[in-house]
Amino acid sequence: MSKRSIIPILYILFLMLPIYWLVAMSFKTTNEILSGFSLFPQTFTLENYKVIFTDPSWYWGYINSIIYVSLNTVISITVALPAAYAFSRYSFLGDKTLFFWLLTNRMAPAAVFALPFFQLYSSVGLFDTHLAVALAHCLFNIPLAVWILEGFMGGVPKELDETAYVDGYSFPRFFVTIFLPTIKAGVGVAAFFCFMFSWVELLLAKTLTAVAAKPIAATMTKTASSAGYELGLLAAAGTLTIIPGAIVIYFVRNYIAKGFALGRV
Amino acid sequence: MKTENQKAWFFVLPVLLLVAFNALIPIMTVVNYSVQETFGDNLFFWEGLSWFEQILRSDRFHDALGRQFLFTFLILIIEVPLGIIIALSMPKKGIWVPVCLVTMALPMLIPWNVVGAMWNIFTLPDIGLLGYFINNTLGIEYNMTRSPVAAWVTIIVMDVWHWTSLVVLLSYAGLVSIPDAYYQAAKIDGASPWKVFRYIQLPKMKTVLTIAILLRFMDSFNIYTEPFVLTGGGPGNSTTLLSIDLVKIALGQFDLGPAAAMSLIYFAITLLVSWLFYTLMTKDDAK
Numbered sequence: 001m002s003k004r005s006i007i008p009i010l011y012i013l014f015l016m017l018p019i020y021w022l023v024a025m026s027f028k029t030t031n032e033i034l035s036g037f038s039l040f041p042q043t044f045t046l047e048n049y050k051v052i053f054t055d056p057s058w059y060w061g062y063i064n065s066i067i068y069v070s071l072n073t074v075i076s077i078t079v080a081l082p083a084a085y086a087f088s089r090y091s092f093l094g095d096k097t098l099f100f101w102l103l104t105n106r107m108a109p110a111a112v113f114a115l116p117f118f119q120l121y122s123s124v125g126l127f128d129t130h131l132a133v134a135l136a137h138c139l140f141n142i143p144l145a146v147w148i149l150e151g152f153m154g155g156v157p158k159e160l161d162e163t164a165y166v167d168g169y170s171f172p173r174f175f176v177t178i179f180l181p182t183i184k185a186g187v188g189v190a191a192f193f194c195f196m197f198s199w200v201e202l203l204l205a206k207t208l209t210a211v212a213a214k215p216i217a218a219t220m221t222k223t224a225s226s227a228g229y230e231l232g233l234l235a236a237a238g239t240l241t242i243i244p245g246a247i248v249i250y251f252v253r254n255y256i257a258k259g260f261a262l263g264r265v
Numbered sequence: 266m267k268t269e270n271q272k273a274w275f276f277v278l279p280v281l282l283l284v285a286f287n288a289l290i291p292i293m294t295v296v297n298y299s300v301q302e303t304f305g306d307n308l309f310f311w312e313g314l315s316w317f318e319q320i321l322r323s324d325r326f327h328d329a330l331g332r333q334f335l336f337t338f339l340i341l342i343i344e345v346p347l348g349i350i351i352a353l354s355m356p357k358k359g360i361w362v363p364v365c366l367v368t369m370a371l372p373m374l375i376p377w378n379v380v381g382a383m384w385n386i387f388t389l390p391d392i393g394l395l396g397y398f399i400n401n402t403l404g405i406e407y408n409m410t411r412s413p414v415a416a417w418v419t420i421i422v423m424d425v426w427h428w429t430s431l432v433v434l435l436s437y438a439g440l441v442s443i444p445d446a447y448y449q450a451a452k453i454d455g456a457s458p459w460k461v462f463r464y465i466q467l468p469k470m471k472t473v474l475t476i477a478i479l480l481r482f483m484d485s486f487n488i489y490t491e492p493f494v495l496t497g498g499g500p501g502n503s504t505t506l507l508s509i510d511l512v513k514i515a516l517g518q519f520d521l522g523p524a525a526a527m528s529l530i531y532f533a534i535t536l537l538v539s540w541l542f543y544t545l546m547t548k549d550d551a552k
Contacts, residue, residue: 004354005361011351011433012368015426018387019371021394025386037397079279086276091267098277105288106480107535109487109508109528115515116291139287142280200376202490217376231386238379245374246367253363 019242025235033231048236058237061216064130065199066244068213071134073194076141077149077187084149085175089158102143110203113139118207128210136208137198144197145190152186185255192252199245216241292532298525316526325510326527330534333507337485340424344481345474347425348432352440353466355433366437369430381494384423409496413503420492420504427491428481435477439470475546479539486535507531 025033026048027041052058086092087099117136118127126132160182164174180187206218220237302312320326355365375383390396390408399407409416443465451461489508492498498505498513505513511531515524 082276083280086273090273116294
C-alpha cells in the first residue's frame with residue numbers, strides 16, 4: 001500500500017459516511033431517532049423494512065420505477081443503435097448539426113419542461129402510465145446512448161462490415177450476429193447510463209404520474225409530509241433505492257470507466 | 266473516410282422522431298406561453314415580448330442568476346481539480362480497481378430527492394451525524410435552517426459528494442488509456458512528476474475532461490431536486506437557485522407567461538455557455 005492511496009481511501013470514506021447514516025437510521029425506530037444522537041442503532045429493528053414490503057403503496061412504488069426505467073432503457077438502446085451506426089459509418093446531409101442538436105436536449109432544465117410535458121402527455125392520453133415516463137426520459141437518454149454507442153462503434157474497423165458483405169451477409173444479419181457482439185461492452189455501458197439517469201430523475205417522473213405509475217421517489221415525498229416525519233421509514237425507503245443501482249453498477253464495473261473515454265467530443 | 270449515404274437518414278429517423286416529440290412540442294408550448302397573458306379559463310391575450318423585458322429587468326431574476334453562476338462556479342473549481350487528484354492517485358490495476366469504481370459510482374445512482382433527504386438527516390444539528398459532530402464535538406454553531414452560509418456550504422459539499430465521482434471516473438478512463446511506454450520515456454528523460462502530469466497525463470485527459478466539465482456545467486446549472494429537498498431555497502432566498510425560482514413562479518404562483526419567458530432565457534444561457542465552451546475546447550484539436 002503506497003502513500004498516495006490515502007487519497008482514494010479518504011474520499012471513499014467521505015462518500016460512505018452519509019450512506020452509512022441513512023442505512024443506520026433505517027434500522028432504528030423513529031422514536032430512537034428523535035430521542036437523541038446515537039452512532040449505532042440501539043434497538044435494532046426491521047420494522048421499517050417490514051412496513052415497506054407489506055404495504056402495496058410502498059412496494060408498488062419500486063415496481064413502477066423499475067418498470068419505466070427498464071422500458072426506457074430498452075427503447076433508448078433500440079432506437080439509438082441504428083442511429084449511432086449511421087453517425088459512425090456514413091456522412092449525410094446535416095449529420096453534424098443533428099448530432100449537436102441531440103446533445104442540446106441534455107441542456108434543457110427539466111423544470112422548464114415539467115408543465116408542457118404534463119399537457120403533452122395528457123393530451124395524447126398517456127398521463128399516469130409507465131410508457132409516458134419512459135418516453136419522456138428518452139429526451140435526455142437517447143442523445144447520451146447515441147453518443148456512447150457511436151464512440152464504441154467508431155472503434156470497430158470498417159473492414160469488418162465490408163468483409164461481412166463480401167461473405168454475403170445481409171445488413172440485418174450482419175448487424176445482429178456480427179456487429180452487436182463486437183460492441184456488447186458499449187451496449188452495456190449505454191444501458192447502464194440510461195438506467196442510471198432514468199432511475200435518479202424525479203421531477204418529470206413525478207409530473208407525469210398520479211397513482212398508477214407513481215415512482216418510489218415520489219411516494220417518499222408524499223409519505224414524509226402526510227405521516228408526520230417518519231424518519232426511520234424514510235431512511236429504509238431511501239436505502240432500498242440505492243440497491244438496484246448498486247446491482248447494476250456491479251455488473252458493468254469494468255466498462256463504466258471506458259464508456260465515456262471512447263466517446264467523441 | 267465515411268461513405269456519403271443519404272439513406273442513413275432512415276437509421277436516424279426513429280431517434281429524430283422520439284426526441285423531436287419530446288423536445289419540439291414542449292418548447293413550442295413554452296414559446297407560446299411566453300408571449301401571452303392568461304387569466305385562466307383558457308383565455309389568452311397577446312403580450313408580445315413584455316415578459317422577456319420584465320424578466321430581464323427584474324432584480325429577482327438577476328439575483329437567482331447570480332446565485333446560479335456562483336454555485337456552478339464553486340462546484341466546478343472544487344470538483345474538477347479534486348476529481349483529477351483522486352483519479353491520479355487511484356491504483357491502475359489489481360483487485361482494488363473495481364472496489365474503487367463501484368463505491369465511487371454509488372452516489373451517482375441514488376435518486377436525487379433521496380440525496381437531498383439523506384443530506385438533510387445527515388446534517389440535522391441534534392440527531393444527524395455531521396450536524397451533531399460539528400455542533401457538539403467541534404463546538405461550532407452550524408444550522409442550515411438559520412444561517413445562509415451554513416446552507417451554502419452544505420449544498421456545495423453535497424454536490425461535491427454527489428458528482429465528484431463523475432470527474433474521477435472520466436479522468437481515470439483517460440489515464441488508463443496512456444501506454445506504459447510514455448511513462449518509461451519520461452523516466453529516462455528524468456521528467457519531474459509535475460512535468461509528467463503537464464505534458465503526458467493532462468493532454469491525454471483533455472477529451473474526457475471536456476466531457477466532464479460540460480456535463481457538470483449543464484447538470485449543475487439545471488440543478489433542482491437536491492437543493493430543493495435539502496434547503497427549500499432558504500433560509501430566506503439565500504439558496505434559491507434559478508430552477509427553484511422558476512418552479513416557484515410556474516407552479517407556485519402559476520404565472521405561466523413570465524415563467525415561460527424565464528425558461529427560454531435560462532435555456533438560452535445554458536446553450537450559449539455550453540456552445541462557447543465546446544467550441545473553445547475543440548478548436549485546438551482542429552489545428
